[in-house]
Amino acid sequence: MMKKIKLILLLFVTVASFTACQQDDDLEFVANEAEGLVFNTSFLDNYVLNSSVSGNLAERFTWGSADFGVPTNITYYLQGATMSDFSDYVAGESLYDLGSTTANPEANEIPVTVGQMIALANAAGLDNNEGTNTGTLYFRLMAVIGDDGLPSYSAIQGLNVELQQETSGGGTGIEPSMWGIVGSGYNDWGSAGLDGVFYTTSEENVFVAYANLIDGEIKFRANNDWGTNYGDTGADGTLDDGGDNIAVTAGSYKITMNLNDNTYTMEPFSWGIVGSGYNDWGATPDAKFYYDYTTDTFKVGVKLIDGEIKFRLNNDWGTNFGDTGADGTLEDGGDNIVVTAGFYNITLDFNNNVYTMEAGDVFGIVGSGYNDWGATPDYSFTQVQPDVYMAEIVTMLDGEIKFRVNEDWGTNYGDTGADGTLDDGGDNIAVAAGLYRVKMDVANGTYELNKIQ
Numbered sequence: 001m002m003k004k005i006k007l008i009l010l011l012f013v014t015v016a017s018f019t020a021c022q023q024d025d026d027l028e029f030v031a032n033e034a035e036g037l038v039f040n041t042s043f044l045d046n047y048v049l050n051s052s053v054s055g056n057l058a059e060r061f062t063w064g065s066a067d068f069g070v071p072t073n074i075t076y077y078l079q080g081a082t083m084s085d086f087s088d089y090v091a092g093e094s095l096y097d098l099g100s101t102t103a104n105p106e107a108n109e110i111p112v113t114v115g116q117m118i119a120l121a122n123a124a125g126l127d128n129n130e131g132t133n134t135g136t137l138y139f140r141l142m143a144v145i146g147d148d149g150l151p152s153y154s155a156i157q158g159l160n161v162e163l164q165q166e167t168s169g170g171g172t173g174i175e176p177s178m179w180g181i182v183g184s185g186y187n188d189w190g191s192a193g194l195d196g197v198f199y200t201t202s203e204e205n206v207f208v209a210y211a212n213l214i215d216g217e218i219k220f221r222a223n224n225d226w227g228t229n230y231g232d233t234g235a236d237g238t239l240d241d242g243g244d245n246i247a248v249t250a251g252s253y254k255i256t257m258n259l260n261d262n263t264y265t266m267e268p269f270s271w272g273i274v275g276s277g278y279n280d281w282g283a284t285p286d287a288k289f290y291y292d293y294t295t296d297t298f299k300v301g302v303k304l305i306d307g308e309i310k311f312r313l314n315n316d317w318g319t320n321f322g323d324t325g326a327d328g329t330l331e332d333g334g335d336n337i338v339v340t341a342g343f344y345n346i347t348l349d350f351n352n353n354v355y356t357m358e359a360g361d362v363f364g365i366v367g368s369g370y371n372d373w374g375a376t377p378d379y380s381f382t383q384v385q386p387d388v389y390m391a392e393i394v395t396m397l398d399g400e401i402k403f404r405v406n407e408d409w410g411t412n413y414g415d416t417g418a419d420g421t422l423d424d425g426g427d428n429i430a431v432a433a434g435l436y437r438v439k440m441d442v443a444n445g446t447y448e449l450n451k452i453q
Contacts (some may be wrong), residue, residue, distance in 0.1 A: 026156060034066035034152040037143050042431060044194065044224060045448070047161045049118050050175055057223050058114045059159070065108060066143040066152060074231050077142040078110040084138055084158065084407035095119055114178075117161060126163040133163045147297045164236060174293050175200045177207050179257060182229075185216030185248040186452070193437060193450035195224050198257060199293050205259040210251050210269065210291040212392050214435060216451055217245035220257060220264070230262075237263055252288065252314075268314050271298050271348060277307030277339040290382045290390055293403075298348040300381040301362040301389075303407070309338035311348060311355070321348075321355075328354050343406045344382065352358050361405045363389050363440065366412075369399030369431040378407050387443035392453070394436045400428035403447070413440075415447070422447055 041062050061078055068074070078098040081089045089096050099110040117137065126133040132404035141154040141267065180195025187193045198207035198220070220239070221229035231243030239262040254269035272286025273279075279286060303421040311330070312320035320336030330353045343362040350353050364378025365371075371378060381389035381403075403422070404412035414426030423443045440446075 005430045018269030029121060034068050034143050036064045037066040037141055037154045038139070039139075039154060039157050043157070044161060045160065046194070047117065048127050048176060049161055049163050057225060057227065057230070058112050059118045060109055060227070061139065061141075062109045063141055063154065068143075068145060068152070068165065072145050073102065076108065077144070078112070079140050079142060080112075080116075080120050080121060081138045083142075084156065086137075086138065086140065086156065086391075088123075095123060098352055108169055118163065119346060120164045121161055123398050126129055126161070135163075137161055137163060139208050140332075148289060174296055176293065179207050179220055180222075180224060181209055181211055181255065182221055182224075183216055183218030183245065183248075184217045184453075185213045186211065187437075187450065188452050191226065192438075192452045193448060197293075198255075200400045203260075206258045207259075209255045209257075210252070211255055213248045213252045214393060215248070216428070216453075219243075219245055230257075230264075232264070235309045237265065239264055248451060270314055271311060272313075273300065273304075273309050273313075273346070274312050274320075275301060275307055275336065275339075275388055276305045277309040278302065282315065286312065287344075287380075288344055291382045292347075292384050294385050295347075295349075296351060298350075299347050299382055301343070301380045301383065302346060303343050303362065303377060303380065305341045307339060309339055311338055323355070328356065330355055360371060360410075362409060363403055363405055365391060365406070365425055365438065366404055367399060367401030367428065367431075370394070371399040374407065378404065381438070387441065389440040389442065390438070391435040396431045396434055396436050398431070398433045402426075402428055413447075419444055420448070 006070050027341045039061065041059065043059070047058060051361045066076075068075055079086070079089060080096050080098050091097070095290055098112050101107050101110060119139050121133075121135065124135050124137065126135050136158045138156050140156045142151045144151050177198045177200050179198040181198070182190050182195045186196050193245050198209045201208055219229050219231045219342050227306065228241075230239040230241060232238060232246050233240045233243040235244075235246070239257070239259075241258070248266070251268055252270035255264065255266050259265045263334060271289040274282050274286045287300050287302045290299045310322045311322050319332070321330040321332060323337050324331045326335040326337070330348070330350070341359070342359050345358050345360050345362065346355065360402055363381040365381075366374050366378045379391055379394050381391045384390045402412050402414045413422040413424060415421060415429050416423045416426040418429070422440065422442070429449065432451065434451045436451045437452055439448040
């Protein structure tokens, strides 16, 4: 008897619903919102997009399965846009529809290439040929039941991108590659910032990196992702796909990776300033230069005192350059260079055997977390790209820090709100004891404080 009552009730509801549809031409269907449809990808803070590697993986989007409350076939679509509200999204256009897959928890992933992201970046207006351009691209998932069911959407995910033009190598043809250095010897296996960058060279499939390492282990991988990674099983200088970690000791190195024969080399490599004008001819370590790929030169921001200096390799006199004639030319074993006290930005150009010394602003780290608020010199940053400054490897104490110019409080930056934004005269930045890589992007008003140990 109960089954008959249920059947009659269902028939009544069906008829009533059909009648209501006939009487209301404006009836609207409401999407069946699914639960669990969220991205679970570990997104990067920033994605560097370069057309030279447009076919490489930029990101592998993954997510949790959508739950519509009933067992059913589900198709997932990954969609992109340049506007945060998806108002520019056009269905069916490959620029915005980035891929799809059917319901399968093990297949809940859609890869997006560098080229696909670049296309979106171009649509967002980041292709104005003025160097590296930054912006935000937006992504969401759409889940659909069956072939033509009503869609359900995930929350929108914004990703920060940097679009690098083909001319960003400063005319040298040198560009950041997809390859990087990861490990306890560099960035705590990826938890403390992006991988160390390998750059292209004049030889195809040969890449070079200039890295400051700490005691630990490293590997080489593509696109800050473990999908493709190389180690060295047997420690014989041969690159092995998925091979053993490579043990390293603290120091500055030039690392060359040759994918033509799957070999690599690591050699101590560090240009520095030595002299009575800096460190009493080596009583303390030389002032280290950083590599700037945009000009294929080595640069350092430094505070000098009255005296003389030279430039030497690996804190050793085996290879040193001076300037005989004081004409800005680098001469092997040349005369000492006379300097006066002040803050300088110095560039070594070994392609043309010249150097420049320009008096100017040098950013530094000051605080109870570094030098007791100026009891000793600030830790100097070096401009390694236009408006991008690096300081590594910095030994910090438990305390607070700020960034200031030329060891003076006239220009200083803190972070009010602890949101990674540089605020003029802002709050002190809390730090814990350890080793850090610090990056400032003055153009965008941001900084990164990565504790590597």
